[in-house]
């Protein structure tokens with residue numbers, strides 16, 4: 046078992062650190078955020094991720110997992126240093142590498158022995174070469190730095206599960222020694238390992254996210270056509286997914302993709318292509334379709350009501366998808382703004398993301414303590430996230446709570462045959478509307 050350091054304890058870094066400690070490695074996680082580190086030292090994860098807290102507490106107690114803000118202490122014994130800091134979007138859409146560059150500098154300044162540096166953050170092709178250069182420029186000792194691109198493929202909400210059950214681990218390196226150590230470290234996860242060169246590894250990450258985003262925009266376009274020609278997109282997606290060349294996953298039509306990754310990574314890949322004089326036409330369309338799709342419920346409501354002025358809307362689901370408290374690039378940001386601009390009153394509810402949403406949504410948005418309170422006396426409801434709590438909500442309760450239940454379901458949470466049993470007006474994505482007065 047190895048001594049490892051993980052720099053940046055966000056969704057990726059903390060999960061990586063905890064899981065590496067769970068399989069027996071000795072892990073020190075470093076973050077610049079003192080508050081976060083204080084919390085984590087006492088076993089409190091700063092993010093919501095199913096199963097994380099239990100594993101974290103267990104491995105802190107058995108001495109496998111440590112947290113610090115101090116690079117000297119954190120890197121002292123590390124044989125591999127993982128970089129897992131954020132790579133947000135610049136104004137022009139390209140990836141902002143300021144955190145990566147700072148970390149590379151700090152590694153250079155603090156490392157005093159031979160070490161492997163593995164980047165898990167999603168970084169544009171060529172960035173690992175830059176990381177190497179910055180580390181070398183800041184080194185105080187004559188030590189050997191081996192660079193590895195080790196992109197991360199976990200999904201939020203399934204992060205622990207994905208770490209142990211991923212389809213592949215990608216290791217990009219030109220050094221046999223580094224490939225051997227990285228393979229050995231990852232062996233306990235029992236995930237197939239693919240070794241390639243650094244640039245290909247960096248590209249695999251962007252190409253994978255862009256392809257998944259493409260699947261989503263593709264099915265959303267099919268959904269729009271289904272509505273117009275009287276087909277049911279759920280059945281169409283199911284039928285398509287039976288073909289093993291297509292596969293059933295990522296064909297759920299809805300209000301498009303959000304989150305901290307697909308939106309920023311797809312635009313970053315477009316920019317990367319532009320830098321080599323290539324116009325990435327498909328991906329540009331994917332992005333454009335997604336922007337339009339995020340507003341589809343507002344368009345449907347406007348078509349239904351004419352004007353939304355003075356209408357009361359219940360907005361259910363604030364995280365960009367279920368099982369996470371992450372609201373980064375969640376459709377609720379754009380939808381609530383548009384509703385308010387149109388003169389509607391918005392009450393919102395989410396099982397766990399309300400506190401994060403409060404930090405970014407307009408102060409005019411009101412929050413309900415539960416579904417019932419949020420729906421009370423509203424004119425219509427927008428379902429933005431397919432939380433199980435929403436899916437399981439008894440349909441007759443909508444009629445009890447609302448003036449007359451007019452539901453715009455952006456995640457196709459309910460079976461049309463079930464909806465037909467109740468006095469409900471129901472509009473979903475890529476399926477026939479049901480008006481059952």
Ligand SMILES: NC(=O)C1=CN([C@@H]2O[C@H](COP(=O)(O)OP(=O)(O)OC[C@H]3O[C@@H](n4cnc5c(N)ncnc54)[C@H](O)[C@@H]3O)[C@@H](O)[C@H]2O)C=CC1
Nearest residue numbers: 053054055056057076077078129130131132166167197201
């Ligand atoms: N969130 C996700 O599900 C996935 C994210 N990724 C990629 O992984 C990277 C990290 O993403 P998240 O974990 O979501 O980011 P995050 O924003 O949640 O966490 C980043 C952490 O790095 C810390 N940090 C910033 N500068 C630092 C420094 N100089 N030294 C030490 N710590 C520092 C921050 O305080 C923060 O805790 C990004 O490149 C992202 O695209 C890849 C796969 C999945």
Ligand SMILES: O=C(O)[C@H]1O[C@H](OP(=O)(O)OP(=O)(O)OC[C@H]2O[C@@H](n3ccc(=O)[nH]c3=O)[C@H](O)[C@@H]2O)[C@H](O)[C@@H](O)[C@@H]1O
Nearest residue numbers: 197198199200201295296297299301302303304306365366
């Ligand atoms: O690079 C990343 O950060 C990660 O991005 C995604 O993971 P994540 O953003 O956590 O969530 P997904 O489950 O992929 O969902 C992304 C968005 O697409 C939407 N989606 C997903 C699937 C689908 O069929 N339809 C659909 O609209 C979701 O509602 C959500 O808004 C990828 O699935 C991960 O493999 C990748 O590691």
